[in-house]
Amino acid sequence: MSLSYSKSAILKPYPGEALSSWMFRVRELVPQPVLYALNNSISYGELNIHAQHERDEKLGALKSPYLPSSSFTHKPCDDLDFCFDGEEIQAFIKAYALSESWLRRVFAVPDVPIIPVAYRRGYCYKCMEEGITATGFPIYLKSWRFLLQPFCMRHCCLLRDGNDFLFERIDFGRKLFQQHWEQHREQLRQERIGEENRHVLALGLRVQMRLQKLFNKSKDSDVRHDMSSFVTTLMRVTLLPSLRFCFDDTKDITVQGFDEGRINRLDRIIDFYHTVRRSTSAARGRSLYLIGLMLGWINDAEAERASITHCNFLPTSPELIWVNLNRSVGASQAKSMLKLFSTKDLSVNMLKGGLEC
Amino acid sequence: MLKTDHNFRYILPFCFTPKFQVLDIQTDGRKNCFVFFAIDSVTGRILHYALGYDATITETIDNLNFIKREIWCAPNKRLPPLERIRLLRSGNLKANKCFISKFNKNINSKNANEAFLPSSKLIVRGRVPRLNLLDFKMLESFVIHCIYDWPQNVLCRIGKPTIIAADVVNDIVDVAVRRVNAILDRKPAVFGTSTP
Numbered sequence: 001m002s003l004s005y006s007k008s009a010i011l012k013p014y015p016g017e018a019l020s021s022w023m024f025r026v027r028e029l030v031p032q033p034v035l036y037a038l039n040n041s042i043s044y045g046e047l048n049i050h051a052q053h054e055r056d057e058k059l060g061a062l063k064s065p066y067l068p069s070s071s072f073t074h075k076p077c078d079d080l081d082f083c084f085d086g087e088e089i090q091a092f093i094k095a096y097a098l099s100e101s102w103l104r105r106v107f108a109v110p111d112v113p114i115i116p117v118a119y120r121r122g123y124c125y126k127c128m129e130e131g132i133t134a135t136g137f138p139i140y141l142k143s144w145r146f147l148l149q150p151f152c153m154r155h156c157c158l159l160r161d162g163n164d165f166l167f168e169r170i171d172f173g174r175k176l177f178q179q180h181w182e183q184h185r186e187q188l189r190q191e192r193i194g195e196e197n198r199h200v201l202a203l204g205l206r207v208q209m210r211l212q213k214l215f216n217k218s219k220d221s222d223v224r225h226d227m228s229s230f231v232t233t234l235m236r237v238t239l240l241p242s243l244r245f246c247f248d249d250t251k252d253i254t255v256q257g258f259d260e261g262r263i264n265r266l267d268r269i270i271d272f273y274h275t276v277r278r279s280t281s282a283a284r285g286r287s288l289y290l291i292g293l294m295l296g297w298i299n300d301a302e303a304e305r306a307s308i309t310h311c312n313f314l315p316t317s318p319e320l321i322w323v324n325l326n327r328s329v330g331a332s333q334a335k336s337m338l339k340l341f342s343t344k345d346l347s348v349n350m351l352k353g354g355l356e357c
Numbered sequence: 358m359l360k361t362d363h364n365f366r367y368i369l370p371f372c373f374t375p376k377f378q379v380l381d382i383q384t385d386g387r388k389n390c391f392v393f394f395a396i397d398s399v400t401g402r403i404l405h406y407a408l409g410y411d412a413t414i415t416e417t418i419d420n421l422n423f424i425k426r427e428i429w430c431a432p433n434k435r436l437p438p439l440e441r442i443r444l445l446r447s448g449n450l451k452a453n454k455c456f457i458s459k460f461n462k463n464i465n466s467k468n469a470n471e472a473f474l475p476s477s478k479l480i481v482r483g484r485v486p487r488l489n490l491l492d493f494k495m496l497e498s499f500v501i502h503c504i505y506d507w508p509q510n511v512l513c514r515i516g517k518p519t520i521i522a523a524d525v526v527n528d529i530v531d532v533a534v535r536r537v538n539a540i541l542d543r544k545p546a547v548f549g550t551s552t553p
Contacts, residue, residue, distance in 0.1 A: 083513035109509055116512045222543065229506075273505035277512075337502055340540070340547050 010096060014131060014139045019107040020080035021140035021173045023092055028137075030096075079117040080170075081142055082109045111221060113147035113232050115277060120145050120167050122159035122281045123176045124152035131173075140173030147276065148231055150284035151205045153212070158201055159281035160190055193249075193282065199306035200314065204285045207292035214345050223343050230341040232276065233334055234294060238287040239275045242328035243321065246290060246314055247283055272334075294318045296352040318353030499540060503533035 011029060013022045078086045084104055093100050115122075122144045131139030143149055144159060151158055162176040163183075169175045180187060194201065211231060218224045238246070279287070289306075292298035293315065303316035315321045325331045338348045511529055540547075 079513035082509060114509050114512060337499070340499060340544065
């Protein structure tokens, strides 16, 4: 039986799709391309020793380490979304005879802070539904791993958070989708929280959109980097222990991951830098609200209107935030960083209320 | 390993010891790695030994006081308890100057493994350019930031943030050095101080 395979059979990536998601789709729909190609080009009987060796090498590249293991997971350290030099991605490129430069261009890593692969779990259910309609697969989008985008810009909603232990699944997008339906109670809980917080979340979304506009407006990559570092530092500040009460109504503010036991014993500096990377979408959404207050993008009246229904413990003015922050240990270093990353559009001078530099 | 080249042209007389655990390839075990951070001609050497699987150690370093204490570079010494290791920077600029120049001299003239800096030889000599022009508090904060605010190429190679392969630690420090130099070039005024 002659099997046909051509590069035109490779699927086009869905707009904004993460590399891992596309790799999974390609493998599902066009499995074992090297075998097909070899079958198509030369019969096995005619292979000389060199050609046999070459065929075995190609087949080896296809099967290992790319083909899923029995647990259907990749190595915990391999980031199949953004780490193009990884063993599995390289094997995939080889197996499907793809152009690496094309792959890097299409699935480029943007110059924004990224959530590490071990803590990825955010998704927008509506986007997944659209992905299924368009491709037949629940597409996983790379923007869900952008630290400063806890809201889906397309559907203007907070990203949901999936299970902590799915991150290393090769079929991550599909698993998230399945889990969404399996864990009905959890979905109801997240919906309830979203509904109760809707006014606060709307303000957080407004802050995210304003930040995105600023980032997009900036042409200078250094300035853009400074701006994202400035906002990330502010986000870290809002997650300092002295402001934890702002998140106490949410079940988790951080993704548990597989190293929770270890990370709880980390020291103050590591905690300051890593908490934000482990934070849930809900926590980052709330954090953007606090950042909006600090920057004066949300005024006191708006904040009071938003928090009065459910979150009446939330600070409604920047002064109330800084009262807590100024006595916090990690704040002094953060202030230095805020000063350093100040730009024309986002500067330490723009921060309202009692910042003691 | 990091190169000891002229790119490390800024002088930062402080050291830094994050609680990294490094995978030891030889024994397949984990070791604590202490990174000494000083961006000058000595830096590469210090980092070279600090990032070797046996870290460079300064004994009794919990209170870095160059006048009273001794400092040496000893790759094969046992590691001190983590609790005793802290962020190191002497507030004493004279001591810093002395430390850097003497240590540099010492390390150049002898086998670096045996480089030894007895406190009795700490004399304020040596010319350290730019030293007084830098705001160390700011610089210190920024180096800490660079060490821990890992870029994507580092993040995507890390599974557990507490267990980092030695080559990744090298990259972290390498990137941090480049970032510090770049920011000093780009925004020197932020690090400026009015102190002469």
